[in-house]
Amino acid sequence: MADMVRISSFVDSYIKDDKGLLKDIYYKAISDGVPVIRKASREFLKTQLLIKKPESILEIGAAVGYSSLFMSQYISVNSHITTIELDEKRAAEAEDNIKKLKKEKVIKVIKGDALEVISKLPDASYDFLFVDVAKGQYINYYEDVIRIAKPGAVIISDNILQDGQILESHYTVEKRNRTIHDRMREYLYKITHDERVETSILSVADGMAVTIKK
Numbered sequence: 103m104a105d106m107v108r109i110s111s112f113v114d115s116y117i118k119d120d121k122g123l124l125k126d127i128y129y130k131a132i133s134d135g136v137p138v139i140r141k142a143s144r145e146f147l148k149t150q151l152l153i154k155k156p157e158s159i160l161e162i163g164a165a166v167g168y169s170s171l172f173m174s175q176y177i178s179v180n181s182h183i184t185t186i187e188l189d190e191k192r193a194a195e196a197e198d199n200i201k202k203l204k205k206e207k208v209i210k211v212i213k214g215d216a217l218e219v220i221s222k223l224p225d226a227s228y229d230f231l232f233v234d235v236a237k238g239q240y241i242n243y244y245e246d247v248i249r250i251a252k253p254g255a256v257i258i259s260d261n262i263l264q265d266g267q268i269l270e271s272h273y274t275v276e277k278r279n280r281t282i283h284d285r286m287r288e289y290l291y292k293i294t295h296d297e298r299v300e301t302s303i304l305s306v307a308d309g310m311a312v313t314i315k316k
């Protein structure tokens with residue numbers, strides 16, 4: 103069996119680059135060290151959006167707006183995206199990037215702590231949610247995510263495999279990463295055992311979970 107790195111680079115070799123300004127935004131983010139969605143993950147998001155055809159999308163973790171701008175290419179004219187970012191500089195850059203691509207009417211950036219922001223969002227208001235925030239926090243958002251998701255909503259959680267570290271036992275993980283590791287394991291258990299949802303865990307890129315609210 104070929105190793106995962108070779109499999110990933112093989113898969114990535116089939117993925118087309120973005121065009122124009124979006125491509126520039128992606129490569130600038132990479133060169134600035136901003137954590138943006140991996141290529142195979144964004145392709146997976148694309149097909150999920152095309153299948154689900156959501157009207158209202160919530161992203162937790164905007165960074166500089168790349169994934170929101172990417173998603174905006176695959177939603178219908180009446181759909182909209184709300185994205186949340188804690189880091190003020192990144193949120194401002196996300197707004198600039200959204201303006202550059204003339205997507206202000208489609209994508210709204212909320213600056214603030216996602217935990218606080220989502221606790222104030224109305225029940226059953228989103229039909230597609232993309233969770234791409236600090237990995238140790240996914241479990242903290244879960245109850246609110248379920249509350250604000252419409253029945254039938256698709257919830258995608260990114261980077262759930264933590265570059266393979268999730269496989270290791272608690273004691274073999276470096277001490278400083280143990281809390282994140284344990285919380286992600288707790289999250290994976292929750293989304294696969296909660297009766298209110300159905301979940302598939304996929305090894306796309308750094309791992310993605312697709313959860314459907316019943």
Ligand SMILES: C[S@@+](CC[C@H](N)C(=O)[O-])C[C@H]1O[C@@H](n2cnc3c(N)ncnc32)[C@H](O)[C@@H]1O
Nearest residue numbers: 138139163164165168169187188189215216234
């Ligand atoms: C992996 S990046 C998001 C990448 C983005 N989705 C993309 O692919 O273009 C995660 C982002 O979450 C932000 N973040 C971390 N904790 C947060 C919180 N409590 N509330 C809102 N944003 C947070 C970080 O500042 C970071 O920019």
